Amino acid sequence: MRRWLLPSLLLVALVGAWQLAASSGALADLLNLESYLVPSPAEIADSLWESRGLLAENAWVTLQEMLLGLGIAFVVGVGLAFLMHLSTLIKDTVNPLVVVSQTVPILVLAPILLIWLGFGIWPKAVVVALVCFFPITVSTLAGLGSGDPEAAKMMRSLDASRAQILWRVETPTALPSFFTGARLAVVLAPIGAVFGEWVGASSGLGHLILFDNSQLETARLFASVVVLSAIAIILFALTAFAQRRIVTWR
């Protein structure tokens, strides 16, 4: 109850204040702008409804990019974590590069990806994957290593092979930590997708935002942001739900 009520109240208060400030013209005056540049929540809601077809169409494009990118991020992220966990050699070789991959600004990489991978879904998905695999790798690797060394000894004396220790002890131990990384990854995904679209796209919410910005369609721009946030919140909630269903022992 409290978990939902308090954030909802805060949201209502903020939106209410914004509505008052925008519709009275106070906000526009303060920023020294024309009032159509400062849409009120009611105007954004209007735009959401009027442009629902356009928004849904573009949201679908962005969602596909996010899901493909997240899929790659999960496979690569978890795979790297397991490889690094199993081999110190691989860990020492790969880990520095994993960190370096996060220090290269995505805005530098994105245009190159566009040249290499073309204009379709792939460059965006790869940007999403690049942004999202890191938290998954780091958290899964930490989780795999967080087990009790005594548990491995116990398993060895119960005739467990290395693979059985990995599957029966270390993998379940890593699950809560993996989900922490996964929740981070799903909220980073929309940011990656929008970045990817800004560099070159003919559709998608990021593309629409860029277009509306140039056309001073501020109400619809905010409407796109609302849709994007809604997607992120839904993905986050789904991940949290999956965690509750799978990690039942905490």
Place this chain on the structure above:
Amino acid sequence: MRQDTKMAAEAEGFATAIEMPPPGNGSEGGIAIRELGHSYGELETIEQLDLELAPHGVLGLVGPSGCGKSTLLELIVGLREPSRGKVEIDGASAAAARLAHCAFMPQRDLLLPWLSAIDNAALALRNRGLRRAAARREAGELFERFGLAGFERARPAELSGGMRQRVAFLRTLIAGKPVLALDEPFAALDAITRGEMQGWLANALSQHPRTVVLVTHDLEEALYLCDQMVVLSSRPARAVGRLSAPAPRAVDRDEAVTDPAFVTVREHAMHLLREGTK
């Protein structure tokens, strides 16, 4: 026809998978330790130790905290190789061969929280390739015999400390190895539960006799459960005394530990323990 051969082969594989080292025949599980010494780099943990334990013997290793008891146990079961000397179990001295003969019960119960009590107890059977249902069936029989019936499906978090320890012991027993290595199995329990568990363990061992090496810092526990006891000095460990438990022992734990002969041996052990820490 082909299907039949395949099924026969599978059934055969199954049979070899569930075959356990025969613990009951009394000829397996003898331990011989000769001129054993161990160091972690510069730090010498075990100075010198010789020991002989017959099959189905129950040996208590007692010593002050940090004297290397746990290290010694890991050396015996084959989780570590000693720096000097050797450990033989049934004549085999390679670490892997020792490990194949020993089941190790660590200090904390270390039940896997995502598995039910019965699946925890059946871990060794699952590791040997037995299917879940068959492993549960096998473990289930011991659950009933040792007062855990009705708790098969409970997660470890739902069990009391004593019950968790019982499940952990069954997990070790079900592995079917001739040697059980128990590292302070009841140290985390309150005094009443510990007493109960000692009686329970004595009963379990009388029904399923095994060679047991029990590490403890509780003299009463060692003397009640073991037939011989080695008192270790503080680090680097060496044997400061060897004691035999007073026989015959009362079956009831409280009667056993208040017996005058028992008290005499206990005080003697206490004296040795003090000598060893000087």
